[in-house]
């Protein structure tokens with residue numbers, strides 16, 4: 001069996017550095033060993049969601065009760081990951097790679113996932129940029145500026161590969177596209193694991209969007225195989241798992257247990273979590289319809305329950321709890337900037353008080369505020385593992401979406417509907433153009449936040465939701481708003497190469513995703529079909 005680049009794939013300068021025969025052989029071995037299991041586990045997702053559609057609910061798993069009750073801890077935290085008080089996230093383009101490394105954050109989540117469009121050039125360039133960053137040779141001349149790694153300490157790289165559901169269509173094996181996860185992980189590991197080990201800085205990964213501990217087990221098997229294949233000591237990898245599906249909230253102990261030889265923490269991936277909550281219970285009746293996106297904060301009882309359970313689970317098992325993304329980013333408008341900093345400060349303070357070891361920021365300008373808050377919480381230490389261990393969170397609390405109702409009704413506004421449609425549209429066109437994260441109305445938007453927006457519109461339509469203005473959510477209303485939003489963006493996108501076509505594609509995709517009867521599991525799947 002062998003792997004080839006599909007005919008017609010965009011030519012990417014430097015690809016020969018990444019797609020070496022030996023690296024492709026490694027990808028081949030990974031797919032031979034794990035490809036079938038990946039497909040089985042994706043099918044299991046469908047089976048489990050079908051059960052919810054038929055009336056089942058979610059609960060802690062009876063078959064893993066012993067794991068939850070057991071007395072075990074995860075592998076020791078390596079020195080390079082012992083201080084995670086501030087982590088910056090961002091895509092792996094060359095400029096942002098250098099800026100993230102220089103940002104003053106302890107960790108950089110190098111994102112091939114929520115913040116990345118998997119255009120073939122992004123996939124390959126990202127690998128090149130990471131390899132150069134690891135070896136500290138990365139430079140860039142752009143826009144009259146010279147970018148270099150600053151003297152002194154740089155952020156530790158924790159790479160986030162694509163989730164299990166995403167294919168990599170530019171590489172095929174036996175006529176089938178490869179797995180995006182295995183391509184991102186495999187190329188990064190093959191080229192950099194020894195170098196990272198030698199430098200005492202990895203290899204470390206963030207693992208996204210898992211729904212079952214069996215998916216965590218698959219990652220553990222992949223790590224063990226990769227270490228052996230590349231001649232790296234067993235147990236060298238470190239993994240931080242995102243708890244960002246509602247399913248994962250019921251299996252946090254199990255995730256850590258499956259990856260116990262590799263795990264260094266869990267992260268509260270709040271945006272995908274909310275998306276998963278909506279998606280999973282999208283047709284479960286009025287008690288599962290959620291209100292406007294901007295009203296569902298981490299203070300919502302079901303979000304707080306998830307956050308508390310995450311800290312307790314981590315700390316019981318000797319793992320770090322890493323906070324999530326406050327989506328507010330710095331702005332040139334002083335009033336908006338003040339709001340952004342106040343919101344981020346409040347969010348990070350809540351996390352530090354709850355016992356997290358550190359948290360995420362989306363922008364270098366926010367590193368100092370996060371650091372200041374965690375400096376105060378951590379004092380002379382680097383963790384708060386003795387904090388928050390005793391939280392008891394009954395399963396139903398994780399599903400108490402109803403608590404956001406007012407007088408038995410979920411408040412949904414026309415402004416919320418318009419906001420969801422315009423943000424999802426602008427995100428989609430940006431994604432199609434090759435950028436997976438963008439600032440819209442002073443907020444960071446990425447695949448996870450856009451998933452919430454389009455899923456809410458779908459759910460409100462199916463639930464015949466009445467808006468605060470007295471209008472009902474209908475196909476006609478969604479289409480009317482989408483067309484107006486498209487018109488609003490038309491001039492800006494007309495200036496960009498192929499911009500008109502991209503905008504038309506984004507509009508059509510959005511209307512289809514939100515008004516079709518059969519819900520689409522991930523917007524990135526049909527969107528991926530639209531990119532070269």
Ligand SMILES: CC(=O)SCCNC(=O)CCNC(=O)[C@H](O)C(C)(C)COP(=O)(O)OP(=O)(O)OC[C@H]1O[C@@H](n2cnc3c(N)ncnc32)[C@H](O)[C@@H]1OP(=O)(O)O
Nearest residue numbers: 089090096099100114115271325362363437438439444448
């Ligand atoms: C739900 C989740 O998964 S969250 C995690 C995934 N999402 C992300 O990682 C998003 C990360 N953030 C970003 O991508 C960006 O901040 C954006 C797209 C939201 C805004 O970016 P911009 O519009 O470029 O912001 P802005 O103009 O203020 O940037 C100022 C400088 O900071 C840099 N910068 C901004 N954000 C980042 C970042 N996250 N990492 C590194 N550099 C950054 C810019 O490159 C720019 O550099 P320059 O002055 O050398 O040109």
Ligand SMILES: O=CC(=O)O
Nearest residue numbers: 269270271272448
């Ligand atoms: O990946 C993070 C999230 O919030 O989603």
Ligand SMILES: [Mg+2]
Nearest residue numbers: 114269272448
């Ligand atoms: Mg996410």
